[in-house]
Amino acid sequence: MKIWGARGSVPSPGPETVRYGGNTSCVQVTLSDGTLLALDAGTGIRSMGLALAEKERRINILLTHLHMDHIQGLMFFAPAFDPTSEIVIWGPEAPDASLRDRIARYISAPLSPVEVRELPCHVSFNEAPHTEWEIGPATIRAASVTHRGPTLGYRITEGDASLCYIPDHEPSLGADLAVDGDEWISGVELARGATVLMHDGQYTSDEYSQRVGWGHSRLSDALLFARRVEAQRLVVFHHDPLHSDDFLDVFHGSAVERWSDLGGAATELEFATERRELLVDRAPPSGRSS
Amino acid sequence: MSAGQRPVELILARSLLATLSTPSFLVDEEGIVVFFNDAASVLLGVRYEEIGRMGPEQWGTAFGPLDRSGQPVPLEELPLTIALRRGHPSHARLRIRSVQGVESEIEAAAVPILTVQRTHGAMVFFWQVDER
DSSP, rough: OOEEBBOSSSOSSSGGGGGTOOOSSEEEETTTOEEEEOOSSSTTTHHHHHHHHHTEEEEEEOOSSSHHOOOOOOOGGGGGGOTTTTEEEEEEOOOOSSSHHHHHSSSSTTTTTOOOGGGGSEEEEEEEOSSSEEEEEEEEEEEEEESSSSSSSEEEEEEEEEEEEESSTTTTSSTTTTSSSSGGSSTTTHHTOOSSEEEOOOBHHHHHHHHHTTSSSSSHHHHHHHHHHTOSEEEEOBTTTOOHHHHHHHHHHHHHHHHHHTTGGGGGEEOTTEEEEEEESSOOOOOEEE | SSSOOOHHHHHHHHHHHHEEEEEEEEEEETTOEEOOOHHHHHHHOOOOOOOOOOOHHHHHHHHOOTTTTOOOOOOOGGGHHHHHHHSSSEEEEEEEEEETTOOOEEEEEEEEEEEEEOOEEEEEEEEEEEOO
């Protein structure tokens, strides 16, 4: 997998965010047979589209929800403007309109110069099923999680390796992660035992106290959640736009301490960084920067 | 959703009810009481944590509900049953009995918890009424 955008809420370019990156949520997953997935279509998907080879023209995009920081890059995804591309977009269902119509609220005037029907690629829209489904050699599972509006987390399993992606999630809303049973904790079933868990860790505890109910996690809850579900590795994701590289370095240091207190090894925890690549394998994942 | 975790809609409903001073309880899609709040425990005479989840027969035996003549109200006529089975809100005046045997007349309103695909459960709000 490769992280093309790890920022939450709004793109945050600038000299203070060059290391962790300013693009919003997008993670490329390449399955063993070359099948391509994009987890969310924040502004990071623009770079992903530019980096894809000519032959890579069938792409499944799994949207967790339709907030702007998760779809804004769709209009700038190069394969969407290539008539040889086939793009399948998955996302949460909602009672008011189809996934296609809800995305068209963005890809339409006055927000966009083109309409969905004008996209040159072959594009289709699917509400994520409530049962598992297959894409290439992987099994995909989606589940609703606590966030503002219809929101999914995804679990992609191939062989005995699994990636669980829950970038926007507030599992402690109305629940005590240290006390309540599993039945009352959002996301537990989806994330249990994942090889890699990518999870919202946007806020400090002080910030969270002013933002309860906004749909995001304080770092301490992300750590507790990851330990609780016994994820093999945690990648803290959806960095707050106000958090600079220097701040995130310090924040990461505090996370390692807390993680250690919870019984985790420092090598099992990292903060998502743009362009970071990870091999998701049952063995301890290996990382390389590009 | 496989065994273990509740649907997120029930998780959020429980969170809401736990913060309210309106007596209320939460049932899952099978009509099993999976939570009631502290305000409800005042009328029921017991805290949820003391008795845990209960099926319809259990809470029917424990708390009634009864009609004005003191007879048990058939399950299918209860607001929560209507909310679960028909998917719309329902309201009724009932009598309930606390675990100490104290009867109270209440108004009860049940609201189904619906998502696009199905009914996940219901919330039932109730309050004691002046019997005069």
